[in-house]
Each structure stands twice: as C-alpha cells, then as structure tokens.
Amino acid sequence: GECFVFDQRVSVKHGLVPSEKYHACHGCRRPVSNFDRTGPDYVHGICCKHCRGDLTDKQLERFRERQRQQDLIDRGIVQKPLF
Secondary structure (H helix, E strand, O other): OOEEOOOOOOEEOHHHOEOOOEEEOOOOOOEEEOOHHHOOOOEOOOEOOOOOOOOOHHHHHHHHHHHHHHHHHHOOOOOOOOO
C-alpha cells in the first residue's frame, strides 16, 4: 500500500518511490486524494474540503497571492528567490 509522508513527496509506494495518489493541501497541509481535488471545495494552492470553511478572509487572500506568485514562477515569468 501507499504511505502518507510529511515532505514534498506526500505519499510513497514501495521502495519510497513518490506516488501521485495524494497531494498536500497548501492551506492546511493535509493529504488530498485525486478524487477530492475534483470536488467543489478544492482550490489548487489555496484550500481543500478540510479547511475551506475554517480559513479567514485574510488567510485566503494570502494563499491566493502565494499561488499567483508560484504560477508566475512555474510559467517562467519570474525567477524563484534564492533564499
């Protein structure tokens, strides 16, 4: 079976090979299944069904800005900071 781990791999298979079955929610850091990522409460980089109703407007604003900046890095528009 697969195991949830507390690092960037999120879940691993035998031999500690990273799995794509679960991902970490950026709002609460809980594991989110691929199925849950298709639900209405999941917003990539912001929240999931576990934390959507618990986040303050200030937190949501901060997470949206963080995701906006990450999207710019992923598209190569800005460089990732060195620190």
